[in-house]
Amino acid sequence: MVRPSIYLDHAATAPLRAEARGAMERHGDMVFANPSGAHRASREARTAIDEARDSVAGAIGCAPGEVVFTSGGTEGANSAVLGAVRRHGGTAVCAASEHHAVLHCVEHVGGEVVAVDATGRVDLDHLSSVLAARNDVSVVSVMAVNNETGVVNDLAAVSQVVRQHAPGAVLHTDAVQAACWLELAPLWERVDVLTLSAHKFGGPKGTGIMAVREGVHLEPLLMGGGQERDRRSGTHNVAGIVGTAAALETTVRDRAVECARLGALRDEMTGRITAALACATETAAGAPRIPGTAHLCFEGIENEELLYLLDLEGVCASAASACASGAMEPSHVLAAMGIPRERVRGSLRLSLGHTTTAAEIAEATGIIVAAAQRLATAGGPR
Amino acid sequence: MKVLVAMSGGVDSSVAALVLRDQGHDVTGVTMRLWGGESDTGCCSVSDVDDARRVAQQIGIDHLVFNFSEAFDEAVVAPYVAAHVAGTTPNPCIECNRHLKFSALIERARRLGFDAVATGHHARIESVDGRRRVCRGADENKDQSYVVHMISGADLDYVVFPVGTMSKADVRAVAARAGLRTAAKPDSQDVCFIGSRTGRAGFLGSRMEFHAGEVRDESGRAVGEVPAVELVTLGQRRGLGLGGGDKRYVVAIDLPSRRVTVGGDEHLLVGTTRVVGLVWPHADDAARVAEVLVQGSAHGARAGARVTLADDGAEIVWDAPQRRISPGQSVVFYDASDTAVVGGGIVAG
DSSP, rough: OOEEEEEETTOOOOOOOOHHHHHHHHHHHHOOOTTTTSSSSHHHHHHHHHHHHHHHHHHHHOOOGGGEEEHHHHHHHHHHHHHHHHHHSEEEEEEEEOOOHHHHHHHHHHHHHHHHTTTSOOOOHHHHHHHHSSSEEEEEESSBBBBTTTOOOOOHHHHHHHHHOOTTEEEEOOOOTTTSSSSSOOOHHHSSEEOOOOGGGGGGGTTTEEEOTTTTTOOOOSSSSSSTSSSSSOOOOOOHHHHHHHHHHHHHHHHHHHHHHHHHHHHHHHHHHHHHOOEETTTTTTTOOTTTEEEEETOOOHHHHHHHHHTEEEEEEEESBBBBSSOOOOOOOHHHTTOOOOHHHTTEEOOOOTOOOOOHHHHHHHHHHHHHHHHHHHHHHO | EEEEHHHHHHHHHHHHHHHHTTTTTTTEEEEEEEOSOOSSSSSTSSHHHHHHHHHHHHHHHEEEEEEEEHHHHIIIIHHHHHHTTOOOOHHHHHHHHIIIIIHHHHHHHTTOSSSEEOOOEEEEEEEETTTEEEEEETTTTTGGGGGGTTTTTHHHHTTTOTTSOOOOHHHHHHHHTOOOOTOOOOOOSOOOOSOOOTHHHHHTTSSOOOOOOEETTTTTTTEEEOOGGGGGOOOSSSSSSOOOSSSEEEEETTTTTTTTEOGGGGEEEEEEEEEEEEEEETTTHHHHEEEEEEEEEEOEEEEEEEEEEEEEEEEEEEEEEEEETTTTTTEEOOOTTOOOEEEEEEEEO
């Protein structure tokens, strides 16, 4: 018999929030029309999008006209990096710990990848020297929160370096992992483009947000009807957009309480695991981190094996990113942090979110400790 | 029994999983991701993983993907390149079975609490004179006992070959009856990490240096040229720049002096062959094995021989002279009835 799942993979995707489902059901059923039309049915849909845009702007602290609805985090990151280089020429710079949605774009344009420190935060000295050494940087991309480790970059300091050494460059932050945990307005203050993905905060998949500061120009990735003020084309995903706005409203409303609640659960869990297992260490434990992510390395254990045993007991967790075949790929983030390969093999991410309960954490902790102990005594990998 | 089935996305392993499920076992499928680079054939392309996963979904079993690509690089790909640098001709499928499928995967399955590992190989595991042995598959044209000969006696209690007792036609019929999408999928033919467009030369060319060589006949007269002496194999006839005339074969390759010697096929015949890297299913088989039938390639003929142990390997003394087998190739010893594997080794350089 399969146990009911304990879902500790919120950083991969969060369960849809009831508020988002409700909003989408209301609008999905009733508001079917193309918002760009000239009749009453269209006007209804247009109203729904306008209201969603106002709501999202409020959550970010930007103007409604600065909000662009996208298909998700990947489109946002691609639009920021490729859009800036296509529009302004030059090249792109990012940190080595960026999500592939940014990293692969920067590599694609032949840009430069900046080192990170042992906690995975961008190395500000290296960033300064890279930007000072070249005058062709049109976009710099530094994530707000790392998706694997939960480590938070100092965007204020990053912004200062970028404005000083590359004043013409567009500064983008991938804030996909930040929405549940950090106030977005202080991040937005520091950057020109901020991108979000709805399903990470309990909205639907296939929708996202890109805030683009007034006066900043990016070449659109998708051309056509120019629906998003010529910054993005394609008929609006009305249900997705209203679901996104509803999920973000709830996220913002509950954020402070959830940070305290889930941070305490996370710390209890990692404390018990590291106390029980000599082979377990918490990654970047001293660095500023979001409260919802626990990242651990189990030395001498293969994470594919650990994940299998956890799955067997109903615990959903993850290691790094998976390739198209579904195989786990070694983490480029941990490699950039200088963590040795033997420890990277045993890395595990447990990410908490709005559905996580104290009882689940208590049970999952016991399951994780037992599974790791079993593999440690089984002799581990070759 | 809790069984982990290695599913490559081909018809044999699909049916292996189906047969085990129908026997009432608790079956989990796994596809091993082995090769991380570009390729169009073999076990690890994304469409093969898709096929394996869809079959697993269809027959109602869980499907996992394990990433063994680092171990595969280390144990199969790097030695494959190194062997060519050293002028030998390795069999990477055997090395994959030796180091990955019947080693790393078995070890992992044991750690994870499985009672057995199954694959879709056409071979049987039987008790012969009270010992577990790999035996030839029921379909003699598809028999794969040669490529799985290295499984140790201890592991033979853990490994299951569900289609080893079936003919290939039966396997396809079972798959078709169950509506499996792999029912008519062609068998894989080539080395999984070498794409058909790149070829062996293209694959090796980006990983090692080739040297042109001269081709001489047995009197020492220069008769042709080859662009890469590292790619020449014993017994080869084509691509030597010889033009017409009598049939001539590569009978010797001298890599350091980059010289290839050609001659009539009678010059390929040898009376003895030295082998190293011996494997015996059971520890005392080495002492028991003397008169054997030896097979020197995947579907090659077998020849009678005596095996004499030496310090660092063994000498095969052929009952009648045999064509030389390329260094690096595996030889497998079968019992007198040509049924059960009793040992094996690698032809010395």
